[in-house]
Amino acid sequence: MAMSGGLNFAVLPPPVCISVRPRSVVALAAAEGTPETAERRARSLYEVLRVRETATAGEIKAAYRSMAKRFHPDVTAGRGGDDFVEIRRAYEALSDPAARARYDLSIGRWRQGACGLSGRWETDQCW
């Protein structure tokens, strides 16, 4: 049930953010009262796909497929459409080398704040 719910808004810093504003509006209008934990909000695209940040393109594709097989509404009898939308978004970003690079940069920057002044290699160790 870890993947249920699925309205994961206001997640990412702007450069790769997927339509930040409309999504939060959707969330506003729709998800009032739904228990959204802080932990879920902060999930990175890598976490959504359950891969390491160092995953290769092939690994990302394979992860997307196996996630699709578990969370696609066809196999979950119509439930969890949002989970798949989220998985799909993560896959779209991470399977495109340019978008992935931008995203990496953005989370790198974000983590720099959290971990103090450090290079990217060190931020990786944060995980």
Added chain:
Amino acid sequence: MPLWVPERSQVAPAACLSPSPEAPRALSLFSSSSFLPLPNSQCLVWRTDLLVISLFRMAEQPYTVASDSETTGDDKSQSAFHDLAIGIEVGTSKCSIAVWNGAQVELLRNTRKQKSMRSYVMFKDDTSSGEASSGGASNKTAYEEKEILSGSAIFNMKRLIGRADTDPIVHASKNLPFVVQTLGIGVKPFIAALVNNVWRSTTPEEVLAIFLVELKTMAEVQLKRLIRNVVLTIPVSFNRFQQIRVERACAMAGLHVLRLMPEPTAVALLYAQQQQQQQQQSLHGGMGSGCEKVALIFNMGAGYCDVATTATAGGVSQIKAMQGCTLGGEDILKNVLYHLLPNFDSLYSNRDTNKIRSMGLLRIAAQDAIHRLSTQSSVQINVDLGDGTKMQRVLHQSEFEEVNRNVFEICEKLIKLCLADSKLAAEDINDVILVGGCSRIPKIRSLVLGLCKKEKEYEGMDALEAAVTGAALEGAVASGITDPSGSLDMLTIQATPLSLGIRVHGGGFVPIIQRNTAIPVRKSTIFTTTQDGQTEALIVVYEGDGKMVEENHLMGYFKVTAIPLAPKGTAEISVCMDIDAANTLRVFAGAMMLGTDRANSPFFEVRMPTLDDAHGWCAQALVKTHGSALDLTTIPKELQPQKVQ
């Protein structure tokens, strides 16, 4: 919180101990996104109950909700077989039904042991009967092609359904034996069958519904259970109007459409299954691993031509791109008929029954010649048209190919477009799958294989059964059936064949969901006002790929209100589109508070299409009544929230 909550809370624990059938739905609603509307008030009540339960029992049983959901999930799998969706392919000319029998897909046969049945409905006196009669109705005679072409039967429903009388396809259908009348004003065409020398009117939906009732009865008798859920295959080029009409016809026949599946995607699912089985045999290929195989699926039947590319690995088939158009055996037949008899049209202008008979005979002869040309280089046509004229001539394959050059050119264009859309070169394709009746035409085979630079086509699929088999597989997968041997361990991730977007100032079309986007999907775009102090805006939703709205299909419209007062170009209106796995489109729009990402007032959620007939008129009427006062426009790209693409 409603006032009655305290009272409900007293009964809630009891209700929780004995979950009613409604519970699982409410549970899923509770835990998943609420972008979907609450299906009914009952669910709303349940939802509140559950909230109450969780409040009251938080300390000892925080996971009541989850465990309930699991229990009911088990119940579901036990009863699932009763609800197992069957696959139906209603073709322009032929139709078939298939079902997952617990181990594999089985095609049902009619009383004459045919798996592929002619699609038509015969109108007689006060009854109408279709081809699929079976079981108790076995004494019902099978009509010969000659009778089907007598004007008393309606066929080619698939080419007529959901089209307006301005549609060229409807106009081209006027040379069919039954009456197709058009007034050219963008409304439903008038169709009628000859009953007791009177043209009796009907509609394509009605005809399809009658036909589906017969199919349903036939399947129910054979499977000895009631049939409710179906997966129906449709052409790629079907717009949402056509889809709605098909769904409506199903509803009239008492069938619930679980999925409308573009034909090549059904084939893709079958391909995914075959690939996975192959892989399991050859290696212990784990989930998601194994090499990815790319296939091009070319499907051409009597009415439609579809092309799709799919990438398959580990039983998951991802549709990369789809292209389709209304082109098929009917067009080939028409070309041949006009070639054989250049004044073909004049033959039927007065709809004399003798002339209709002659036309029928010529149609049968031409069809037969086309079939034989798939294996012969020339055919002899000998037909007595009954009115004193006899046709005796030889038709060569080269001649046939020449008169159908336009058809082959369109096929070629579709394949090239599809390859370009999927960013694939011929070398990237591992398999070329040819399905549909017209894929037997030598010229078409060589054309498709040539464009994909392949020597031979993929083997192991029956060209006439692949789509319906895929539909039955999808029916089993989407009904929640699992198979211990892993034969149902697969999935097709569908894509939208047409872009969806809205009209902007000046009549331009701005897509919000681009074509070939994987579904389910949710995308949004911010628009802005075109007038100073504009407080309302029209959201006019279109489907299609034309740059201007006139080239696309109007799905519906609604007004966004409560836009904050601001100079033009500064207010922000968010338009979000959502397509769920069942392909339902919802448009969600509203104005934002200035300079924030918060809604100014409640958003509007509209399920599309909202329109029925005369949609061409609506667009004109909107422009005439409102001019550009309620127009929206795009905002510069740099101000648009960026999207990952």
